[in-house]
Amino acid sequence: MLQEFATGLDDEPPDAQKWAHDWDPFKVAVRRETLAIIKRRRRTDRKLYKQRIRRLVKQETWLRERATGLVDTVESITDNLDALTLTDGRGGTPLREFAMR
Structure with a gap:
């Protein structure tokens, strides 16, 4: 988006009035795209956090059942496997992970 705007400026001789006129729609487009990215x-x-919370609640339920001496079921074992991840954690916050990309 920025590259296209810059090449459009280079195509013609410098004209401050035209550049100012082209700048306003470009600025609005950048803002709109930025807000859409933030919303996504x-x-x-939010979906990831909800999923993690659901899995942690299931895991807590299983741990409480285990503490009371109830026998493991296929469902409880499957739920515990869902709580595991196969990725290596690097630590930090999601914002830091996003900034590292």
């Missing part, structure tokens, strides 16, 4: 990231993060 928040939605994705």
Whole structure:
């Protein structure tokens, strides 16, 4: 988006009035795209956090049942496997992970 705007400026001789006229729609487009990206990231993060909370609640339930001496079921074992991840953790916050990309 920025590259296209810059090449459009280079195509013609410098004209401050035209550049100022072209700048306003470009600025609005950048803002709109930035807000859309932020909204998508928040939605994705919210879904991930909800999923993690659901898995942790299931795991807590299983641990409480185990503490009372109840026998493991196929469902409880499957739920515990869902709580595991196969990725290596690097630590930090989601914002830091996003900034590292």
